[in-house]
Amino acid sequence: MSNTPKFALRKPYSIRAELAALNPFVRREQTGAMQPYTMADIEAAEKRLNFQLPAPIRELYLIMGDYLCLQNEFYFRALELLRWDGDYLLLMHGLSDNLGFGLRRDDPNATVYEWICDVLAEDEDDDEDDFFGSFEDDFELCRHRGDAEGMQEARADYFAFWQENAGRSEIIPETIRQNTHAPFTFFWDAFIMRHALSRMVDDAYILDEAKMTAELDQFYISNDLPSPPSLQSQIVPPFVPLSEHLELITDANSQEAQLIQAYINQEDDCLLLAHPDGQNCYYLLTRQPVPYSFAQAMGAKCGLRFHSRNGNGQK
Numbered sequence: 001m002s003n004t005p006k007f008a009l010r011k012p013y014s015i016r017a018e019l020a021a022l023n024p025f026v027r028r029e030q031t032g033a034m035q036p037y038t039m040a041d042i043e044a045a046e047k048r049l050n051f052q053l054p055a056p057i058r059e060l061y062l063i064m065g066d067y068l069c070l071q072n073e074f075y076f077r078a079l080e081l082l083r084w085d086g087d088y089l090l091l092m093h094g095l096s097d098n099l100g101f102g103l104r105r106d107d108p109n110a111t112v113y114e115w116i117c118d119v120l121a122e123d124e125d126d127d128e129d130d131f132f133g134s135f136e137d138d139f140e141l142c143r144h145r146g147d148a149e150g151m152q153e154a155r156a157d158y159f160a161f162w163q164e165n166a167g168r169s170e171i172i173p174e175t176i177r178q179n180t181h182a183p184f185t186f187f188w189d190a191f192i193m194r195h196a197l198s199r200m201v202d203d204a205y206i207l208d209e210a211k212m213t214a215e216l217d218q219f220y221i222s223n224d225l226p227s228p229p230s231l232q233s234q235i236v237p238p239f240v241p242l243s244e245h246l247e248l249i250t251d252a253n254s255q256e257a258q259l260i261q262a263y264i265n266q267e268d269d270c271l272l273l274a275h276p277d278g279q280n281c282y283y284l285l286t287r288q289p290v291p292y293s294f295a296q297a298m299g300a301k302c303g304l305r306f307h308s309r310n311g312n313g314q315k
Contacts, residue, residue: 004180005178005180005186006180006181007183007186009109009111010109010187011108011109011110012054012055012056012109012110012187012188012189013055013056013189013245013248014055014056014059014189015055015056015059015060015189015192015193015243015248016055016059016062016063017243018193018242018243018248018249019059019060019063019064019192019196020063021242021264021266022064022196022197022200022242022262022271023063023064024287025200025204025271025285025286025287026064026067026200026203027200027203027204027207027208028066028067030203030207030208030210031067031070031203031207032070032144033066033067033070034066034069034070034140034143034144035066035143035146036062036063036065036066037061037062037065037066037079038062039062041061041079041080042058042061042062042079045079045080045082049082049083049084049089051089051105054103054110054188055189056110056188056189056192057091057103057110057188057192060076060192061076061079064196065079067199068195068196068199069140070140071136071137071140072199073094074092074093074094074099074195075092075093075094076091076092077090077091077092077093077136078136078139078140078143080139080151080155081136081139081155081158083159083162084105085170085171086171087104087105087106088102088103088104088105088113088115088171088176089102089103089104089105090102090115090117090170090171091103092195093117098116098117099114099115099116099117100114100115100116100117100170100171101113101114101191102115103188109187110187110188111178111186111187111188112178112179112185112186112187112188112191113176113177113178114176114177114178114179115171115172115175115176115177116171116172116175117170117171132158132161132162132170135154135155135157135158135161136154136158138150138153138154138157139151139154139155139158142154183247184247184248184250184276189245189248190247190248193243193248193249193262194261194276197249197261197262197273197274197275197276198275198276198277200273200285201273201275201283201285202275204218204219204283204285205219205283209309211289212289212308212309212310213289213310214310214311215291215292215310215312216289216290216291217289217290217292217308217309217310217312218285218286218287218288218289218290219283219284219285219286219308219309220283220284220292220295220298220306220307220308220313221281221283221284221306221307221308221309222281222282222283222284222299222304222305222306223281223304223305223306223307224280224281225259225274225280225281225282225304234302234303234304235260235263235272235301235302235303236301236302238265238266238267238268238301239263239264239265239272239301239302240263240264240265241260241262241263241264242262242263242264242271243262246258246260249261249262251274251276251278259274260274261273261274261275261276262274263302265298265301268294268297268298269286269287270284270285270286270287270298271284271285271286272284272285272298272302273285282302282304284298284306292306292308292312292313295307295308295312295313296313
């Protein structure tokens, strides 16, 4: 596979404003998110790693790290557990998958590297609890509880494990490669934005049912989308794209036109999100439950018809 991308290389953008705009809509009370990281936490990790994290990764941990570090299908490692494997820093990996994503120490463009995390084969006599994944679990549980002593113990066990197993790397080096197909999988700013949008939509769809009533909901679903050119001409202010860098929030898989995945309406305090995995609809997210009349009013501003999971608008 060629390591020459099909697009121009660039320095990473700051995504602080975009993450800050999304942050109030994160369902922390339902997901069990932990306390947000602080700049002091980030600087301590950078000192330990002897490396300054690129701007979008710093901003991820500072603004949404408490949410996106929660274990999920894919999740970012806790800041305190980041560690080098040679010249590569593994930032994100899967709970049920052995794919990993990280960066290279000397890469000036902070691009995304993908590799296979080596799932270590355990001998029959091995203690199942003496495994690096169990230490990550213990650390997350203690951090959620605010147990500083337990966090320190889990962290010490985690690093001791890797020091003891230095010859059994979690990364298979020959599988490390850059994804050269699309900008949204190549640059960390776009990669983080797509992951945040995907997680927010998935969580809102499932978790907000607890606040849904016969009259109110926080999550409305649009009718099937028309083609992007005709649709995007109908979406008017106060709905505006979440980012001025549209390459961070467009569907690069679209052959005819790129679909903008995220709009914000600061006047009416709501978001319009398309799932990055390609569902043919938009989702209207609000901070608090609102009546169907609100979704109707927003539909008039973006050329869409919305319905709620409680049945309102489905006919």
